[in-house]
Amino acid sequence: MIVLLVAFVALLVSLVGAGCSGGGEATVDPAAVFAESASAMKALQSFHFVYDVENPPDAPQSSGTMIVRIVGDVTTDGNMQASIDLLQNGVPLKVEFVAAGPTHFVQDPSSQKWQGVPAAFSPVGALNLSAGTIQVLERITGLEYVGEENVGGGPAYRIKGQVEAADVAAIAGSTTAETPFEGEVWIGVTDHLVKRIVLLGAATANETAGTVRTIELSDFDKPVEIVPPQ
Numbered sequence: 001m002i003v004l005l006v007a008f009v010a011l012l013v014s015l016v017g018a019g020c021s022g023g024g025e026a027t028v029d030p031a032a033v034f035a036e037s038a039s040a041m042k043a044l045q046s047f048h049f050v051y052d053v054e055n056p057p058d059a060p061q062s063s064g065t066m067i068v069r070i071v072g073d074v075t076t077d078g079n080m081q082a083s084i085d086l087l088q089n090g091v092p093l094k095v096e097f098v099a100a101g102p103t104h105f106v107q108d109p110s111s112q113k114w115q116g117v118p119a120a121f122s123p124v125g126a127l128n129l130s131a132g133t134i135q136v137l138e139r140i141t142g143l144e145y146v147g148e149e150n151v152g153g154g155p156a157y158r159i160k161g162q163v164e165a166a167d168v169a170a171i172a173g174s175t176t177a178e179t180p181f182e183g184e185v186w187i188g189v190t191d192h193l194v195k196r197i198v199l200l201g202a203a204t205a206n207e208t209a210g211t212v213r214t215i216e217l218s219d220f221d222k223p224v225e226i227v228p229p230q
Contacts, residue, residue, distance in 0.1 A: 132170030
């Protein structure tokens, strides 16, 4: 009788465990989550972002200009206003930046004067977080659901996959890489909006394989007016 009772309890525990692992997380379809998120992101008018580029501690010092952090707002038409932290030949600089149509405006840190330059010659190049985020959602491959975490003030699905180098250009500003990047995306469970994107890999020859790009998104549809500086 005792043997039968022990066997019954063991069976019950195994069934309960199987039920727990088979619910919730196991029923999440990464492709469906990304499709819903792409639709939700396309409906937005604006969002706030914090964009960080972290290089490994042992990475060699670049002799060019490297973006360290960008904090600002972006609209769905591709316009952006932000503060940009740069390293220019190892020297830290902070510049104010506005992208309005085909012209990008950079404020000189010393004179405080604004200068308009074509996008190809601006500090951020072809960076377009609005289009780039949707592009990642629609083209990322090898999707794998990792779990659910609290990000951006609420529960979010964490999903990883691979992003083709050509699709990273809109988020990195430019890329000379050819191999896919490892990526992870956190998407709100209730609102389907992207809360965080992390990309691992070197986008240019000045970076190393351990370079990590992290983009945090928030303040969705907060009223934002981006106009060219006078």
